[in-house]
Amino acid sequence: MPNSMPDITKPALGINPLVEQARAALGRRNLIFIGLMGAGKSVIGRMVAQQLSLPFIDTDVEIERVSRMTISELFASYGEPEFRALETRVIERLLKGGPRVISTGGGAFINERTRGVIKRGGVSVWLRADLDILWERVNKRDHRPLLKTENPKQTLENLMNQRYPIYSESDLTVESRDVRKEIVANEVLAAVASLGEGR
Numbered sequence: 001m002p003n004s005m006p007d008i009t010k011p012a013l014g015i016n017p018l019v020e021q022a023r024a025a026l027g028r029r030n031l032i033f034i035g036l037m038g039a040g041k042s043v044i045g046r047m048v049a050q051q052l053s054l055p056f057i058d059t060d061v062e063i064e065r066v067s068r069m070t071i072s073e074l075f076a077s078y079g080e081p082e083f084r085a086l087e088t089r090v091i092e093r094l095l096k097g098g099p100r101v102i103s104t105g106g107g108a109f110i111n112e113r114t115r116g117v118i119k120r121g122g123v124s125v126w127l128r129a130d131l132d133i134l135w136e137r138v139n140k141r142d143h144r145p146l147l148k149t150e151n152p153k154q155t156l157e158n159l160m161n162q163r164y165p166i167y168s169e170s171d172l173t174v175e176s177r178d179v180r181k182e183i184v185a186n187e188v189l190a191a192v193a194s195l196g197e198g199r
């Protein structure tokens, strides 16, 4: 073989075998991130989409685009019920156009109708995190209307107590710990890849 020809029998440096396995296990299905505010749905979702070479959409960004308002403005002007109705419609539409990686807002899976749509629309992955980790991440920013309370850490804890039993209905769970984002993204790939085992 001439020197200039690459040896395709050897994997190139940097190729992650989990990517191929996860892609095969996912097939034509959407991958949907769920979990509480600060879990890393938006950040990790984008990284995983890039690795899987799938389009990425954050539902909050899409809601802001179609409404031409920020999430805070939507809550303030129309209230949470209207926001949830819009969220359901946006997620329903996005799931139909897949396969995609979709990061939802923390309340999406809690809404019964949206939860049904997500369950039917692809593979859901819950990014689970402990209170102190979530708090550390969310308290640096103030764009989350549900946390504009007297004691936002307590609010977050209340939401954890209400929501974790429901998030646990997801297809997959990955712990979003205090480690590099690449590690969490890789664990998501491994979890998706595990769906294909024994097929």
Ligand SMILES: Nc1ncnc2c1ncn2[C@@H]1O[C@H](COP(=O)(O)OP(=O)(O)O)[C@@H](O)[C@H]1O
Residues within 6 Å of the ligand: 035, 036, 037, 038, 039, 040, 041, 042, 043, 044, 103, 137, 138, 176, 177, 178, 179, 180, 181, 184
């Ligand atoms: N290991 C990690 N995994 C996920 N997010 C992390 C991690 N370390 C720091 N962060 C940060 O946490 C913040 C919250 O992430 P974000 O994706 O907005 O969460 P969500 O969409 O679930 O509310 C971001 O600023 C992100 O960079």
Ligand SMILES: O=C(O)C1=C[C@@H](OP(=O)(O)O)[C@@H](O)[C@H](O)C1
Residues within 6 Å of the ligand: 035, 036, 037, 038, 041, 042, 060, 071, 104, 105, 106, 107, 108, 143, 144, 145, 146
């Ligand atoms: O938990 C919630 O109900 C919400 C989470 C937010 O998204 P993130 O989870 O991406 O912060 C956003 O959708 C809105 O502020 C409501």
Ligand SMILES: [Mg+2]
Residues within 6 Å of the ligand: 041, 042, 058, 060, 103, 104, 105
């Ligand atoms: Mg987000």
